[in-house]
Amino acid sequence: MAYALQQLINGITLGMIYGLIAVGYTMVYGIIGMINFAHGDVFMIGAFLSLIALTGLGMLGITYVPLALFLTLIFAAGIAALYGWTIERVAYRPLRGSFRLAPLISAIGMSIALQNFAQVAQGARDKNLPELIPGGFKIFEENGFVVQLSWMQIVITVVTVALLGLFTWLVTKTSLGRAMRACEQDMKMTSLLGIDVNRTIGLTFVIGAALAAVAGLLFLLYYGSINFYIGFNAGVKAFTAAVLGGVGSLPGAVIGGLAIGLIEAFWSGYASVEYKDVAAFSVLIVVLIFMPTGLLGRADVEKV
Amino acid sequence: MAEVLLSVDRLTMRFGGLLAVNAVSFEVRAGDITALIGPNGAGKTTVFNCITGFYKPTGGRIIMHRPNGGDLELAGMPGFLINQRAKVARTFQNIRLFAGMTVLENLMVAQHNTVMPNVARGLLAVFGLGNFRHLEAAAIEKARHWLDRVGLIERADEPAGSLPYGAQRRLEIARAMCTDPRILCLDEPAAGLNPRESDELSALLMSIRDDGCAVLLIEHDMGVVMRISDHVIVLDHGVGLADGTPTEIKANKHVIAAYLGEEDPEDIAEIVA
Numbered sequence: 001m002a003y004a005l006q007q008l009i010n011g012i013t014l015g016m017i018y019g020l021i022a023v024g025y026t027m028v029y030g031i032i033g034m035i036n037f038a039h040g041d042v043f044m045i046g047a048f049l050s051l052i053a054l055t056g057l058g059m060l061g062i063t064y065v066p067l068a069l070f071l072t073l074i075f076a077a078g079i080a081a082l083y084g085w086t087i088e089r090v091a092y093r094p095l096r097g098s099f100r101l102a103p104l105i106s107a108i109g110m111s112i113a114l115q116n117f118a119q120v121a122q123g124a125r126d127k128n129l130p131e132l133i134p135g136g137f138k139i140f141e142e143n144g145f146v147v148q149l150s151w152m153q154i155v156i157t158v159v160t161v162a163l164l165g166l167f168t169w170l171v172t173k174t175s176l177g178r179a180m181r182a183c184e185q186d187m188k189m190t191s192l193l194g195i196d197v198n199r200t201i202g203l204t205f206v207i208g209a210a211l212a213a214v215a216g217l218l219f220l221l222y223y224g225s226i227n228f229y230i231g232f233n234a235g236v237k238a239f240t241a242a243v244l245g246g247v248g249s250l251p252g253a254v255i256g257g258l259a260i261g262l263i264e265a266f267w268s269g270y271a272s273v274e275y276k277d278v279a280a281f282s283v284l285i286v287v288l289i290f291m292p293t294g295l296l297g298r299a300d301v302e303k304v
Numbered sequence: 305m306a307e308v309l310l311s312v313d314r315l316t317m318r319f320g321g322l323l324a325v326n327a328v329s330f331e332v333r334a335g336d337i338t339a340l341i342g343p344n345g346a347g348k349t350t351v352f353n354c355i356t357g358f359y360k361p362t363g364g365r366i367i368m369h370r371p372n373g374g375d376l377e378l379a380g381m382p383g384f385l386i387n388q389r390a391k392v393a394r395t396f397q398n399i400r401l402f403a404g405m406t407v408l409e410n411l412m413v414a415q416h417n418t419v420m421p422n423v424a425r426g427l428l429a430v431f432g433l434g435n436f437r438h439l440e441a442a443a444i445e446k447a448r449h450w451l452d453r454v455g456l457i458e459r460a461d462e463p464a465g466s467l468p469y470g471a472q473r474r475l476e477i478a479r480a481m482c483t484d485p486r487i488l489c490l491d492e493p494a495a496g497l498n499p500r501e502s503d504e505l506s507a508l509l510m511s512i513r514d515d516g517c518a519v520l521l522i523e524h525d526m527g528v529v530m531r532i533s534d535h536v537i538v539l540d541h542g543v544g545l546a547d548g549t550p551t552e553i554k555a556n557k558h559v560i561a562a563y564l565g566e567e568d569p570e571d572i573a574e575i576v577a
Contacts, residue, residue, distance in 0.1 A: 175412065175419035175440070182402050182413040189400040192356060193414045194387035194483050203423065 002142035007269040008262070013153045013222070015261025016160040020215035021238035022245070022253035023167065024208030030184050030248040031204050033100075034092070037107040040235015041114035042083055042209045046216025047226045048122055049076040051129060065132050069217075076217050077210040084209025085202050093198060111231075118228035126227045129220055156218050163214060164254055167207070171250060180204055184248075240284050246297025255295060259283070306333040308369055309518050310355070310392075310487055315379075316363035317350050324350045326542040327364065332487060337509060337519040339529045341553075342539035343562060348522045349397065351539070352489055355520075356394045357383035368392070388417060393485035395476040397492045397522075403465030407456055407475060410464050411447035414482035419443050450478040454508065470501040477508065487518045494525040506532045530554065538562070 021043050028036040053072040062068050091110045095102045136150030171177035179200045182190040191197045219234070220226050237260055245256025260280050267279040287295065310332040317325040325347040332338045340348050353359045355366055355378060366378040368390040376390050386392050402410050412419070419439045428436065451457040454474035459467060464475060473493055480488055493509075494502045506528055513519050523529045529536065529550070536553040538546040540562040546553055553559055 174436075175416050175443075178405070178409055178413045179416045179420075181405060181409075185402045185404055186400055188358070188383070189396075189402075190413065191382070191384040192358075192387055192394060193416070193479070194384050195413070195416050196384050199423070 002140070002145045002147050003269065004266075005139070006145075006147050007265045009147070009149055009153060010269075011262035011265030012258060013156050013261070014265060015241075015258035016156050016254075017215050017218055017222070017257075018234070018238045018241045018260050019254040019257025020160050020163065020211050020218070021234060022241040022257045023164070023250060024212050025239050025242040026245070026247055026250060026253040027180075027204050027208050029242070031180055031201055032092070032096070032103075034103050035107065035239065036087075036092075036205075036208075037104070037235070037239075038087055038091070038110035038114060039208065039212060040233075040238065041111045041118075041231035042080055042087070043212040043216045043219070043234055043238075044118060044226070044228065044231030045083055045114060046076050046080040046209075046213025047220045047230065048118060048127075048216075049079050049213065050217040050220050051127055051226065054129065054132075069132070069221075073214065073217060076213040080213030080216070081206040081210045084205040084207075084212075087209075088202055088205040093201075111235075115228055115231065122228060124228060126225045128225050131224060132221055152222055156222060159214065159218060160254075163211060164250070167211070168250060170207075176200070176203065237280065240280065244284055244287055244294055246294030249294070249296045252294055252296035259295075306335045308332070309334045310520075311367045311369070312351070312355070312364070313367065314364040315351065315354055315361055315366060317347070317354055317359060318362040324542050325354070325361075325539075328539065328542070328544045329364075330537045330544065330547060332518055332520050333535065334486075334518050335513065335516065336534040337513050337521060337532050338535045338537065339521045339523055339533040340537050340539065341523065341526075341529055342545070345541075346539040347542040348539055349491055350542075352394060352491055352520075352522060354379065355386075356392055356489060357381055357386040387483055387485075391484060391486040392489060393480035393483045393487070394489035395473075395480055395491060395493060397495065399469075399472050399476060401464040401472055401476060401479070403463065405464060406461050407451065407464050407467065408444070408447055408460040410475060410479050411450060411482045412443055414479045415443040415446065446482060450481055453511070454478045455504075470497055473497065473501075473505070474508065477512075481512065481517070485517055487520055488512060489520045491522045492524060493521070494523055494528045502528055 021040065024039045025036065028034060028039070050072050053075040054068060057068045057071060062071070087110055091106045092103045095106055133152045133155060136148050136153070139147040139149055141147070171180060179190065179195050182195065183197055183200050187197050219230065238257065241256035241260045242253050243256070244259055245252025245254070263280050263283055264276045267276045271279070308331045312328060312330050314327040314329055315325055316327055328347070328351060340351065342348055350359065354361045357378065360380045364379065368376040368378055370376060378386055378390055378392070402413065405413070419436070448457060448460070451460055454477065456471060456475060456478070459471070464472065467475060477488070477490065477493065494505055497505060502525060509519055509521070510532055521529070521533070533550050536548060536550055537544065538553060538556070538559045545562055546556045546559050548556070
């Protein structure tokens with residue numbers, strides 16, 4: 001019982017990070033019908049930017065942790081947003097209206113380029129960060145097994161839930177959100193209503209990249225170790241989460257993320273750590289066989 | 305005679321070897337309902353697509369005369385700027401509402417540029433700053449005004465795709481009007497409407513004209529065209545055939561021949577009746 005509860009806590013934390021990244025996949029897919037394979041690498045860039053910012057702030061003597069984290073968050077999200085905008089501008093916009101596979105291949109190229117850039121610029125070794133938010137509290141103890149909830153896990157959950165709340169509000173209640181949903185349904189008609197579709201798509205990438213950078217910061221703080229390759233792994237998992245939840249659906253992305261996180265945690269806890277990815281992807285396959293649009297996905301609206 | 309809003313001058317559109325529109329010239333005047341008629345394949349929709357930025361014309365000019373004196377060349381301008389700057393709005397032959405969004409949201413999308421004029425304002429709105437709430441309220445007010453005029457105020461929160469066909473047509477017109485156009489281009493708005501609905505449509509179009517927005521209309525329903533138009537332009541095989549008042553057009557031999565392929569006074573009388 002205690003062990004299961006611990007795995008539940010670990011799974012939710014992991015799932016939250018996947019969910020944050022998955023939102024970026026789902027949004028971009030929703031608006032231009034393309035899987036942005038470079039998104040996972042923007043997450044990795046976000047983690048490195050966070051590490052750079054924290055190191056820099058440390059050298060400047062800003063060691064008050066909440067302030068340092070806040071500044072890091074702004075820095076990483078801001079720069080990653082620039083990355084997101086640039087990637088869309090350079091690699092995808094020129095290919096819009098081209099055949100469907102072209103931007104997909106361009107995305108894979110962009111992903112490899114970002115990975116190699118980080119490898120060359122930051123080196124191939126793992127970078128470590130000492131624990132900034134230590135401690136936590138014991139929930140209860142059973143037969144000598146202590147169920148722990150760390151402060152870091154609470155921070156991850158609170159930040160993710162807050163960002164998703166803000167984001168849901170943005171998409172459902174604001175004019176930008178309405179413009180995004182309109183682009184999703186009929187880009188040409190949206191432009192005839194005077195909306196700059198390119199700007200709207202650019203902003204979608206900017207927001208997705210900023211969320212990925214936040215996920216990168218949380219990942220760095222939680223695991224304390226990053227390398228140039230983390231984007232691939234997390235990216236594939238988050239993409240899986242988006243598909244599992246129903247690609248195009250925001251709550252679906254989070255639920256998919258949580259599902260993947262929980263499957264991994266419980267599989268690692270009760271079966272074998274080595275096969276946790278096999279378990280996660282097997283569930284994906286089973287879900288897609290029986291629910292091709294994912295858990296919360298809607299059947300594609302016929303576009304006329 | 306009222307001022308000229310839009311001059312189309314020797315507009316030509318070629319698709320490979322096909323000459324869809326060949327040197328068509330006409331004018332749309334402020335305060336008029338101008339109808340563009342002609343047999344199927346005459347190039348009417350192509351002319352619309354050139355005016356609204358869907359196509360980049362192969363030749364010719366489309367000039368928007370603005371009240372402050374500045375003329376705008378529309379040929380080759382991106383669609384969203386044509387709506388933003390030249391204030392041209394359009395609807396399509398096949399309905400293109402945002403079916404998954406509510407009726408009210410459809411009208412709000414059309415006012416995006418007023419509610420969120422630039423990225424900085426949008427950012428402020430995220431943090432609850434700026435006059436976002438005020439602009440949003442004004443946009444809702446305008447949307448409700450138009451919903452009221454097209455008789456859809458009760459269905460504001462339903463998904464647009466669930467409305468019956470006639471209501472969707474009216475909603476499309478309301479959405480176009482929410483962009484504050486100076487010219488409203490309608491591609492076969494009466495298609496598929498029953499007689500009562502098409503009468504309501506005629507009344508709506510005339511009220512829009514009386515409010516000072518020019519209407520440019522493609523329509524096959526000659527009853528509607530002859531009843532409400534101030535000015536009719538006839539196209540056939542991509543060339544301008546005639547240009548005049550409805551009475552002049554009814555009597556025009558070329559028009560009659562184009563529609564019937566022969567000159568038979570009785571059939572003509574039936575068609576233009």
